[in-house]
Each structure stands twice: as C-alpha cells, then as structure tokens.
Amino acid sequence: MDTPGIDVEYVAQLARLEIAPEAMPKLRSDMAAIVGYIAELQEVDVEGVEPTAYAVPLSNVWREDSAGESFPRGDMLANAPALVDDTLIKVPQVLPGEGIN
Amino acid sequence: MSFPEIFSLEQLAAGLAAGEFTAVELAQECLDRVAARDGSIKAFLEIDSEKVLTAAAESDARRAAGKPLSAWDGIPVGIKDCIATAGERCSCSSKILEPVKSPYDSTAVARLRQAGFIPFGRLNMDEFAMGSSCENSAIQKTANPRDITRVPGGSSGGSAAAVAGGMVPAALGSDTGGSIRQPASFCGITGMKPTYGRVSRYGLVAFASSLDQIGPMTNSVLDSAILLDVMAGKDPHDSTSLAVPAGGFADAARAGRDLKGMKIGLPKEYFQAPGMDPGVSAIMQESIERVKSLGAETVEVSLPHTKYAVAVYYIVATAEASANLARFDGIRYGDRIEGRDLVETYFRTRGAGFGDEVKRRILLGTYVLSSGYYDAYYLRAQKVRTLIRRDFEEAAKVCDLLLTPVTPSVAFHFGEISDPLQMYLSDIFTIALNLAGNCGISVPAGVDKATGMPVGVQFLAPALEEAKLFRAAAAFEGAVR
Numbered sequence: 001m002d003t004p005g006i007d008v009e010y011v012a013q014l015a016r017l018e019i020a021p022e023a024m025p026k027l028r029s030d031m032a033a034i035v036g037y038i039a040e041l042q043e044v045d046v047e048g049v050e051p052t053a054y055a056v057p058l059s060n061v062w063r064e065d066s067a068g069e070s071f072p073r074g075d076m077l078a079n080a081p082a083l084v085d086d087t088l089i090k091v092p093q094v095l096p097g098e099g100i101n
Numbered sequence: 102m103s104f105p106e107i108f109s110l111e112q113l114a115a116g117l118a119a120g121e122f123t124a125v126e127l128a129q130e131c132l133d134r135v136a137a138r139d140g141s142i143k144a145f146l147e148i149d150s151e152k153v154l155t156a157a158a159e160s161d162a163r164r165a166a167g168k169p170l171s172a173w174d175g176i177p178v179g180i181k182d183c184i185a186t187a188g189e190r191c192s193c194s195s196k197i198l199e200p201v202k203s204p205y206d207s208t209a210v211a212r213l214r215q216a217g218f219i220p221f222g223r224l225n226m227d228e229f230a231m232g233s234s235c236e237n238s239a240i241q242k243t244a245n246p247r248d249i250t251r252v253p254g255g256s257s258g259g260s261a262a263a264v265a266g267g268m269v270p271a272a273l274g275s276d277t278g279g280s281i282r283q284p285a286s287f288c289g290i291t292g293m294k295p296t297y298g299r300v301s302r303y304g305l306v307a308f309a310s311s312l313d314q315i316g317p318m319t320n321s322v323l324d325s326a327i328l329l330d331v332m333a334g335k336d337p338h339d340s341t342s343l344a345v346p347a348g349g350f351a352d353a354a355r356a357g358r359d360l361k362g363m364k365i366g367l368p369k370e371y372f373q374a375p376g377m378d379p380g381v382s383a384i385m386q387e388s389i390e391r392v393k394s395l396g397a398e399t400v401e402v403s404l405p406h407t408k409y410a411v412a413v414y415y416i417v418a419t420a421e422a423s424a425n426l427a428r429f430d431g432i433r434y435g436d437r438i439e440g441r442d443l444v445e446t447y448f449r450t451r452g453a454g455f456g457d458e459v460k461r462r463i464l465l466g467t468y469v470l471s472s473g474y475y476d477a478y479y480l481r482a483q484k485v486r487t488l489i490r491r492d493f494e495e496a497a498k499v500c501d502l503l504l505t506p507v508t509p510s511v512a513f514h515f516g517e518i519s520d521p522l523q524m525y526l527s528d529i530f531t532i533a534l535n536l537a538g539n540c541g542i543s544v545p546a547g548v549d550k551a552t553g554m555p556v557g558v559q560f561l562a563p564a565l566e567e568a569k570l571f572r573a574a575a576a577f578e579g580a581v582r
Contacts, residue, residue, distance in 0.1 A: 015467040018452025038412040051483030055538020061340040075204040079434035
C-alpha cells in the first residue's frame, strides 16, 4: 500500500536501498509525515524568484590544465573490498544471467 | 606538572614556549584524561596514542632546535570522523565506511599540521553528520559531559563532548545545518560555523555540498578565531573555497572588549517559535540586556521566511545527500556484501551499511529529485532558499549582527526525541544560516536554572564578516565570565 505522496518501495528501488520488510511499516509512516511537512512550501509565492544552488555565487572556476603528482595507485586501492592482481578492482557480475566468472 | 582543567590555546602556547612542559607531556595529559573520563562519555572512536606521542616528540625536537612551526606547535586537536586524516580511519560513524582508511589529509587537517597542531583521535558523530543528538552513530552513543544521562547534541557531538570534558584543547567539527553550533550550546563550549567557502571542504566527506563547512569547537571565542586563522583560505583542491583575504580573526577576538557602536538585530521570528523552554528564553533575555550593557544598540528585525527554513533544508540537504551518498556502493571502498550480480550487491551493501536516519534522508532526497516531483519540491525549495537569503540581506541593512537562541531547549535525555520530524524541527534556529551561506558562532550564555544545563546564544553575521563576529562574541564572552 502506498502512503499519500511517496511510494517508499519505488523510491527505495531508485536509491538502490534494501529495506527489511519488518522495517517498512514504520518507515512508511515516518516518510509520510516528513513529506507532509515539506509540502508546506507549496504555499510560498515564488513567482519570478531565481533558485539558489550555492549561497555564495561563483561561476567558472578555472585552473591551468597542467600535469601534476597524483596519489600512488596502491594507496588508493588499499580500501577496495576485492582486487585482482593487486591493480584492478574486482566487481560482481554486471549482467545477470549465465554464470561467467 | 599539573595542567589547568580548562585548556586555553594561548596558555598552552605560552607554557610550551617557556618550557614549563613539553608537547609530549601535554599529549600524555590528554591521553590520561581520555583514559580516565571517556569510558563514560565515549566521545572518541579511536586514538592512535603512539602516533600522537611520536608527533609530540617531533614537535619538542623542533622547539628545542628553535624552529617551532608556529606558537601552537605541539597542541593536540581532536578531529570529527568525517574529516580525513592521512593513515587514520574515516568512518563517518557509519558501518559502510568502518574499514576505510584515509589515503590523504583533508586541507583543514593539513593546515593544522603545518602550524604544528597534532591531530588527536577520531571523534564520534551522527552517521554521515545526519542528526542532532549523536544517537544516530552506528558505532556508539556519546554522553554529554555536563550530565551523562543527556545527549551532547549533534552531529558534532563527539567533538563537543571531548572539548567540554576537558580531554582535548580544541576539536574540529562540521556544520551543515547547525552541527557545530547546537552541540556547542548543549555542552557549554564555543562553536563556530565559517562563511561557506572560508575553509576548504577537501577531505570532508560530503553530506550536502552547498551547505557543509568545517569549523572550530573550543573553550573560548579566541581559540576558535586562532584555529580559523590557521584553516581559512583558498585551496586549489576545492573550487568553492573563496579567494578572498582571510586572517586577523584572533586579533579581532582580542580586540573584543565592548559592543559600542554596534547595532544588534533581534529577529522576531526566532523569539516567537513554539516550544521554547522558559529557561532558554530567560537566558536569551539576559543576553539581550548584556549586549545592551556592553554598549550595543538593539533593533527588532524580521526574517519572514524563517518558518520555511526547516522544509527547505530537508529538501536541499537530502537531495544533495542522496547524490553524494550514491558513491557508497561497496565497489571501490568500504564494506561489500555480495549479491548475485552488481545491482543486488548495491542493494545489499547499502541496505546493511546505512542506518535508519541515513536511509530516510536518502529516500527523501531521491524522492524530491525524482521525475514529476523535481519542480514541486527541489526547484521550489531552491527558490525559497533565495527568499531566506534575501531576508538576511535585508536585515543586514539595519544591523551589524543578529543575536538569537541556538536551540529551543537544553540538551535532552537519550531517547527523548524519537520522532524524526520532531528532531528536524529542533534545528529551526541554526539551519537558515547554512542556507544563506553566512557565518555564525554559538557562545555559552548561562545555565538553565531548572536543569543546570548550559545554554548558548548565537551571533550571526553576513558572509565574510567573521572579524566582526569574533569581536562581538569575545566581548559578550568576557561579560558572561
């Protein structure tokens, strides 16, 4: 059953979040209350108002396109959960279906 | 060697310079205090004491050679667990990042190190800085050192508790919607949120990129100013960091003796908020009298869109968070829980790795950005954000600074606020400042008679007016003490 305004299962699919079935009822009611609250913005007159994305307006921050030192590969890969040959990140099968491995 | 209970950076610097104690003795004192006190407070997630003592010994060697990096060389600073320190873990108090070690220093930490400060331990926080009590940490609950049955506030609750508990002279926090100022108020210390762009966000794990700022949490206004002097300034690693002159903040704080010639605005919406504790109101009234007796002129101002700030914040911040936290998918770092294929791996890793509050915010952010809702929620919230910013601009035409409460209540008990929406509403006085990008500071203003808990007040200033903010806050602090 959907809550008014937000379909929690659908949004969880979009966000790639597994939600335990037993957590669903409370989550649905929490989300319905929160979405109900933020809906109060509908009453504000925003006709002709420009949106603010960043509080301090900046545009086109450029830098020279110059070569520099980067981090050592080993350091950056040290946090990966699984590696192949110590140089590549091992990922799960991308396309579902027949086992490849 | 006996150290004072409350550390002050200037006193510590003087003691180190005069040879009254060494950096190693100071670091050992902090470690001893953590060993004695943190069992009941639980502010720290981890301290690598060997590394701390080695850094302190190096500091002593520099000083012995007559080459300290600055007056502050050898002083420990605690680090919130969302700010990267090379070689240390950086978990954001989340299970999903628990095993991750930072390969590099955040710019804030790098600049502290360049001045000789010693990064001292990882401090607990609400998971990914999402919360107002530290109860959302996936690792442990931190207690308020003033009353261990109460929360320290959040999200920088570990930082506030470590400083208030006397375990470290100062700490770094981060403030996305009040996460420095609110725990500072709850624990009775000073917490400062710089102008957006003052301090580089490089190495700060992103929650809401257009709102996040790193800032100091300290025992005094001057100490906050000293740390901001060290950290502020343009950084090529953060394109939103501002290329404007920074510094002179400590001098401004030292010059803060009175408020003569200053006009202080009192935003009426902040005094009419429902649910204000009478004790907090009483201290607010005392504080208004105090700024007047310091020579300030007070003037009532209006920030008419205040009542929409919570809704705007929880749309903008969660939208940005849902995008920022998409990178935690178990592929390149952190915990991975394997599924049958890639997509199932994402679901399982994120389902197990994120706590309830983080999930709620990712869901809300995904929802307000999703097809059919973007214009109604996200775009509209950005427009109301413009109106909130304009409110502050209008107020700045008639006053120098604003004086407001920090929170409607004193620190609450564990489990007292269990409804997420009610918890969001408790942020009402702090979040508008982040939406506007301005700077603010929470300063201890007194103790609530009913509970004995500390209460802070906020001074809020327009963007880049930190010097004025520090001067006023230091004068106010002098009158409170």
